Amino acid sequence: MSQGGGNIPVLVLKEGTGRSTGREAQRNNIMATKIVAEAVKSTLGPCGMDKMLVSGMGDVAITNDGATIMKELDVQHPAAKMLVEVAKAQDNEVGDGTTTAVILSGELLSKAEALLDKNIHSTVIIEGYKKASEEAQKILQTIAIPVSSEDEKTLKEIAVTAISSKSINIAEDIFAKIIVDSVKQVSEKVDNKYTADIDLIKVVKKHGKSLEETEFVKGMVLDKEIASSGMPKLVDDAKIALLNAKLEIEKTEFDAKINIESPDQMKKFLDEEERMIKEMVTSVTKSGANVLFSEKGIDDMALHFLGKANVIAVKSVSSSDMEKLSKATGATIVASVKELTPEALGKAKRVEEVKIGDDKLLYIRDCKNPKAVTIVIRGASNHVIDEAERSLHDGLCVVRNVLEDGKIVAGGGASEAELSKGLKAFAVKIGGREQLAIEAFAEAIEEIPLTLAENAGLDPIDTMVALRSQHAKAENKTFGIDINTGKIVDMCSKMIIEPLRVKQQAIKSATEATTMILKIDDLISIKGGGKMPPMPPGGMGGMGGMGGMPGMGGMPY
Secondary structure (H helix, E strand, O other), X not given: OXXXXXXXXXXXXXXXXXXXXXXXXXXXXXXXXXXXXXXXXXXXXOOOOOEEEEOOOOOEEEEOOHHHHHHHOOOOOHHHHHHHHHHHHHHHHOOOOHHHHHHHHHHHHHHHHHHHHOOOOHHHHHHHHHHHHHHHHHHHHHHOEEOOOOOHHHHHHHHHHHHOOOHHHHHHHHHHHHHHHHHHHHEEEEOOEEEEOHHHEEEEEEEEOOHHHOEEEOOEEEOOOOOOXXXXXXXXXXXXXXXXXXXXXXXXXXXXXXXXOOHHHHHHHHHHHXXXXXHHHHHHHHOOOOEEEEOOOEOHHHHHHHHHOOOEEEOOOOHHHHHHHHHHHOOOEEOOHHHOXXXXXXXXXXXXXXXXXXXXXXXXXXXXXOOOEEEEEEEOOHHHHHHHXXXXXXXXXXXXXXXXXXXXXXXXXXXXXXXXXXXXXXXXXXXXXXXXXXXXXXXXXXXXXXXXXXXXXXXXXXHHHHHHHHHOOOOOOOEEEOOOOOOEEEOOOOOOEEXXXXXXXXXXXXXXXXXXXXOXXXXXXXXXXXXXXXXXXXXXXXXXXXXXXXXXXXXXX
């Protein structure tokens, strides 16, 4: 709406359309993102707190995983939704550091707001942030420490650092070993570089026992039962056939009618059907297979004959499991029983059906150099197992990152302190108004060690002063916060280390989201699309704590 001549209102947009422009729009967006960042801030680090998320259906999730929290929150504000996208991008790319990326985004926007209040144009801030982000990537490369893929001790410590803030830290040594073993098992070396597809690591969750009894299986575990009770429940020295075809008499593609006029004809018809099925089973047994996995159905008569031949059969196996079975056992998936040959079979030391509680699982154990493996998570309750799965995912991702990149950085806020120091020196070289934006970026990065200290119950100001003091000395690049003692010590000697890729991606994701939000100077809420998200009464003071989770004190997520 605008005022025409003689103060007559001119309607340009639909009646009822909400609009905020200029500083009001920017302030609204920044406030929304700051509130979302505040919601996850307390989950950062080994002393981070958990969130209990209750869905509309009453389902409960207890977690401190940034990606899960952001995904479960019903965020409505369009700018706040961008932070959800940041968390998703971070999780998809590197699998860890989601909370860091969200906190950094919120802090970058908070610092930008202070600069906007000083009449520094958002374009200048954006340019300064972009330069700071590029310089931060260069600094990270200089402080990165190379690590060998054969250095299992370091890889385990990487996994321990990733899961130390999670609820499975009571069994962190067991999980760290499982994580490293599984990632190394599925990794492949191509042109002197390792690649590891963690989708080839299957995770099976079964509640009961404890986290310490989580099992790493050098092969596959299927949530399936053996197809017939007449079959053996255990086969040693298994020769495995993978079949992508029905083991039954197929119906004709066109309508057909058979006239049977006497009992003899009926007997001949049934005998012929039995002969055809017998022939199929003979093809299986002739190949030498004693275990058969089929993606399709298996006729009851075929199951009977397979049982008589002491062959284990499993039907209706999913295509993804079939692919993993092929990678684990070395078997070739065939489209017809006629194609089954001894060369097409895979091998495993043992195939057995195991009863866990009321469920039965099929274990394909000790395959020779499998390229697909399984982790069976045990735990006291479903909540514990779900959180263990999320933690396991983070651990698998960080070990994969280090294996592929071969570079790590010191944790405990050490790399952030070094980045802040380097960026402040870089800001002086740039000069002008952009210098203020680069300095703001450097201060925003310090929010990570500051939050770590705060969550550990330490004095954040004293801790930051001590951290800066240590990093003023050139040789103390790897010094960070020891949350147990509150002292600033060498993180590498404590083996608190993180993948370089996680830090790089967190800075990239946060900078991109921040610059996009800062470019917005007009919010138009189309009629029918809901009202414009309001500002919280009294700014951040109106948050009202975490009590009103969806609204957070007047601001819908």
